[in-house]
Amino acid sequence: MKFIAQVKLTPTAAQADALLRTLEAANAACDAVSELAWNTRTFKKFDLQKLCYLSIRETYGLSSQLAIRVIAKVGDAYKLDTTTVRTFRRHGSIAYDDRILSWALPGRKVSIWTLDGRLSIPFLTGERQLAFLAYQHGESDLVYRKGEWYLLATCDIPEPTEQEVDDVLGVDLGIVNLATDSDGESYTGKDVERKRQWYAGRKKALQAVGTKSAKRRLRQLSGRQRRYQKDVNHGISKNLVAKAKRTKRAIGLEELTHIRQRARVTRPTQRARHSNWGFAPVSPTRRRWPA
Secondary structure, X not given: OEEEEEEEEOOOHHHHHHHHHHHHHHHHHHHHHHHHHHHHOOOOHXXXXXXXXXXXXXXXXXXXXXXXXXXXXXXXXXXXXXXXXOOOOOOOOEEEOOOOEEXXXXXXXXXXXXXXXXXXXXXXXXXXXXXXXXXXXXXEXXXXXXXXXXXXXXXXXXXXXXXXXXXXXXXXXXXXXXEEEOOOOXXXXXXXXXXXXXXXXXHHHHHHHOOHHHHHHHHXXXXXXXXXXXXXXXXXXXXXXXXXXXXXXXXXXXXXOOXXXXXXXXXXXXXXXXXXXXXXXXXXXXXXXXX
16 A cells, blocks of 8 residues: 655755755756657657766766656656657656665654765654655655655555454535534534635735735745645544444445536535535445445
């Protein structure tokens, strides 16, 4: 079972500068490789590596393995679309593998390659994420977001032993009540809707003001409502899973695929609530509770 563990790096100012220069150099190399791939119509990773491996190492000062990861990033981008030249954000994420990144879990540090050589950088994470990192396997993405540094590590968690179930706990997802199970227990969406309305009104007022301080405040508010709703939904899902586990029942969800296309709303307030509704489509192989 694949799981992504997120850790926050806490580099010194000098280390942060080295990370930033490394990220910028790697993405500049991606643009150069992409231009070469486009001009020569060479989109496969192995063929690209033969064309530009040595040149991008010399030009951008990358290690051998990071140069390979750069070429792989460009090749993966062209897998999606070869009808337009691919470009890369200056501070886009870069994948690190075990040859250029290693974890020291007891000390909560990572050893990561940069243009200034290997750096040992502390990281912060919760106990649950730390336990997952014991199963870290494969690549980790170095991410620069709003001045902070993160590593998104791929962890291959062993599959838990399947539990025998006696029944099914049905769960109906909605907007007024975010979830209602077949035992009649409901999780209201009043707080989520109140938060949504507050943030929508606040953003509208700040946008109307348009000053530098208003724009700065808008940047500060960015993503808060989404993160709040994500936390509420996560808490509900944990409660439902714990209840099903305690009562030895499977969980059945109604089919919500294409619900945004099927459900029609006309009023602006209804459209806003409908678009804000958090749900996940159900895999056809999973058991469903009849809607």
